[in-house]
Amino acid sequence: MALIVQKYGGTSVGSLDRIKAVAEKVAQACGSGQQLVVVVSAMAGETNRLFKLAEQLSEAPYPRETDVLVATGEQVSAALLAIRLHALGYPTVSFLAHQLKILTDARHGQARIKSVECPRILQALAEGNIVVVAGYQGINDNGDITTLGRGASDLTAVALAAVLKASVCEIYTDVDGVYTADPNICPKARRLDRVSYDEMLEMAGLGAKVLQLRSVELARRYRVPLVVRSSFYNGSEGTWVGEEDRTMEDVLVSGVTLDNNQSKITISGIEDRPGLAARIFGPIAGAGIVVDMIIQNASADGRADMTFTVARNDLRRALELIKTIADEIGAGGTRFEDQVAKVSIIGVGMRTHAGVAARMFQILAAEGINIEMIATSEIKISVVVNTKYGELAMRALHDAFLGQAGAEAV
């Protein structure tokens, strides 16, 4: 009998009517002879409501206790779905993290899963139950409640699918799959039928919000087939996320992403000698600031410019650190730009096709868009442009590479 893991996000269980609808979907899958493990998020808005309560009692709510608080959101959803499934006549058992020993490290609010025990799930399934699991939560070595970070019910689902060797992990959400671009910006964006783990990782990391980044990493590591679907309507197969196969290479570009919240810092006139990059980026990393793109271009006089991007939220803190460092290493000066956007095209086809970058630059030039930075990986090309050109760049690239369904298929 096939075992599948389903995960329903916050909007999918956002009201009692939605929970009834989810129960119908689960019952339907159960009726077709599958063993079911269902992971649920908190009802939409509930996690924010709980965080706000904590913030009204403390400027910096104590992390261990905040986790005890917010973990109730998923507990309520799990219990309500189980109650509804019982009412429909389906034996169901809900489990919380401490019952499944979803063991994590001790980093409250952003814990990482270390191990999961599945005997209780297997026993409950063998006894003919549907199993409902509260997502987003774990326990540390002390048995204290931890949470895995926002959006991490995906992670719970993928971890369970990996441990249980489920045939598929179905992620139900409020969109019907992964799109070639954000449809709010690119009206011609269309749903992808299939996408590789690597492409999905780049898309998740570059701001596509359909799947949580860490859950895609975990799915890739354990070869868990994912499918992203809408819980709001049937009739779409959604998007499969899985191993790369040869047909995928026929598609040059699978998606275009835009990150509008970037800023750029340049340190100029750096003496070009070993160890300086570490000297610059050590303190930045130490302050918990994520540096995205880094470009260094050496000039003829032995001095170099170093340019890098950070999220706009981190700009002020990064600048303070950089000014001190620039003085210490005797750099010529620092400058920044806080209105930049990163536009990327992603596709495993790039591995085998040449000339994609050149074509990308031509498309942007034709729109009169100046490229400020370029970074490439095997399956991705990113450019930094002024924020005001971000959406235009995205649309131009999308329509050229992906404008017509199947346009890039050979």
Place this chain on the structure above:
Amino acid sequence: MALIVQKYGGTSVGSLDRIKAVAEKVAQACGSGQQLVVVVSAMAGETNRLFKLAEQLSEAPYPRETDVLVATGEQVSAALLAIRLHALGYPTVSFLAHQLKILTDARHGQARIKSVECPRILQALAEGNIVVVAGYQGINDNGDITTLGRGASDLTAVALAAVLKASVCEIYTDVDGVYTADPNICPKARRLDRVSYDEMLEMAGLGAKVLQLRSVELARRYRVPLVVRSSFYNGSEGTWVGEEDRTMEDVLVSGVTLDNNQSKITISGIEDRPGLAARIFGPIAGAGIVVDMIIQNASADGRADMTFTVARNDLRRALELIKTIADEIGAGGTRFEDQVAKVSIIGVGMRTHAGVAARMFQILAAEGINIEMIATSEIKISVVVNTKYGELAMRALHDAFLGQAGAEAV
């Protein structure tokens, strides 16, 4: 260092402002050098809100899952209080039932505590923490969440006080103690400084809502001194509930209670032979209906009348059963009255004083109130009267026995 257990009820933690006020109270007690274990209920209204969600999804919400749902109420309160205490600078650790192994039987919704483990509490206290515990919840042998019944956070507090050998268990609520009668009905009702476990048990069982019945039983069994106080204002010592001592015997009557939700059933013309009472009350008990007072008076012709009271909610079901039974045993007939009230006077002094019953009947007769049934125990006399006389009877008895502070003290 003295260890005390405090319990705050739903109205005491009913809002964020109330939680702030409770945190101040706890901090104050901590500042005076005591080790503190604080048990909290769900915020007022929260448990009802959760039950209502379940009822909208199922006519008969599955008990195991309902417990998973409603246990979140206390979890939220415990986390919020701990967050606030941290914000005030007091190291605090919250615990849920599964962390303390508050082991119960498997009767979801009305589980009974079997054992509690306290190493985690003792360790947290030794490390200088305030300990906050979510009341009302336990786990069964499977590690599944159970709940202990409405109002049972009192029970959690008393159980912890017993296991930890606390010097006192302080029950904070929205009234400032145990009263001689319901002040809404008896304007002259006054707070008792001291009351014995036995008296408190009779009062709790007879409808005084200040303390949950089972928590008083547990306190008596383990000799846990209780004190009932208001969390809303200081300046009152509250009511101590403890062992009976000689001074208590000087007080003839400690309290007057009224239960207005009674009904009365009579089976007449029963052949007076052994086994008939069991024949009658077996099926009633089997249906989960609690019978309170039972009176049988044999008549000269070998036939008897049997009269008993049940809660008005249970009357219809009880009557259906009784009519069948009456036919089967060849009784003369059945009749009922659904508007009766039970008025009781309670006091350990009755053990050593004669004539209390006679005086009670005189007081009621002087008011023209007809007594329909009488039942007595060592420290209690109850009478059943027509509901319309219930409050009048209560006031008359209260004012005669307890009208002036210390009136009955010798």
